[in-house]
Amino acid sequence: MIKPCFVWAGSKRESSQVISSLFPPVIPVYREPFIGSGAVFLKMADRIEQAHLSDANPHLINTWSAIQSMPVTLAGLLAEHQDKHSSADVMDLGIRTDPKHYYYVVRKAFNHHKDEPAGVYAAARFLYLVKKCINGIVRFNRSGGFNAPMGHGKRPLPSANDLLACQRALTGSGELHRATISVLDGIDALNAALSGEYVYLDPPYEVLSKTSSFRGYTAAGWPSGRVMTLVEAMVRAVARGVNVVASQAYTEGMERLYRDAGFKIRLLQIRRSVNTKGDGRGRVPEILAWAGSGIVQPKDET
Numbered sequence: 001m002i003k004p005c006f007v008w009a010g011s012k013r014e015s016s017q018v019i020s021s022l023f024p025p026v027i028p029v030y031r032e033p034f035i036g037s038g039a040v041f042l043k044m045a046d047r048i049e050q051a052h053l054s055d056a057n058p059h060l061i062n063t064w065s066a067i068q069s070m071p072v073t074l075a076g077l078l079a080e081h082q083d084k085h086s087s088a089d090v091m092d093l094g095i096r097t098d099p100k101h102y103y104y105v106v107r108k109a110f111n112h113h114k115d116e117p118a119g120v121y122a123a124a125r126f127l128y129l130v131k132k133c134i135n136g137i138v139r140f141n142r143s144g145g146f147n148a149p150m151g152h153g154k155r156p157l158p159s160a161n162d163l164l165a166c167q168r169a170l171t172g173s174g175e176l177h178r179a180t181i182s183v184l185d186g187i188d189a190l191n192a193a194l195s196g197e198y199v200y201l202d203p204p205y206e207v208l209s210k211t212s213s214f215r216g217y218t219a220a221g222w223p224s225g226r227v228m229t230l231v232e233a234m235v236r237a238v239a240r241g242v243n244v245v246a247s248q249a250y251t252e253g254m255e256r257l258y259r260d261a262g263f264k265i266r267l268l269q270i271r272r273s274v275n276t277k278g279d280g281r282g283r284v285p286e287i288l289a290w291a292g293s294g295i296v297q298p299k300d301e302t
Helices: 016-020 039-047 058-069 071-087 099-112 120-132 160-171 186-191 226-239 252-260
Strands: 030-032 051-055 180-183 198-201 243-249 264-272 282-291
Touching: 016 039, 030 039, 039 051, 039 160, 051 058, 051 186, 058 071, 058 120, 058 160, 058 180, 071 099, 071 120, 071 160, 099 120, 186 198, 186 226, 198 226, 226 243, 226 252, 243 252, 252 264, 252 282
Parallel strands: 030 051, 030 198, 051 180, 198 243
Antiparallel strands: 243 282, 264 282
16 A cells, blocks of 8 residues: 555544445546545555545645655755755754754744645645644634644654655556546535446534544635535435445434435444544444445345
């Protein structure tokens, strides 16, 4: 499996093997409306003939576009960020500076240009912040400013080899796909899917507790209850012949919603990492739902 180039809250890297098993060996057209770190796409890239990747977050999409078109330049900029971040933790004229200083300098620069989410420099700043912020929790305030604090981990920034591997998955070779990458509302992206296509959806979390929700990944957020509208769009997509697979944080009501909509369900035990408190993390149930005539049915379907 190709390693995702950045962390993303709710990443499906851990469960990508189970999710990908629902898809056939050859996927003519694949859509992922909430691309995030792209763990599921990267897991299946060599099986996909044409991919449409999208998200409502323009900074995320600009980063994916930079990985696709300018991976070497992006790698050089990230190496500069890493060097400056690391050198902030050494003695300078007898004074130890704080790596947080550089993080907040970059965050200030990012927010100064927040209305211009385009280009490789913007992508490098965003990727640096995502890697260095607390638990990879991307969070924006209502004015569109990135406001996640710096984390305590020491996650390295992706190397040129990491970025080039992701680029190869995006560009393909020979008869394989070249992915289209676009800023698009998740439901609008789902509504664009046609009969015979495959869609994987991993929408922002609904509120599970005061400390575990993940809905502020764009300035507009993810309105509470919008999952109802999304499931209705999924039902319409299945009715027109689209094959739909979705992940969703578990609640009894959420499971009932998907079952009543005609989806088959499997509950996975997933490590939750979006809680900023260590004792609030651990394994929790997550819904994996699917419907469509082209889905590869597991033997233990429920």
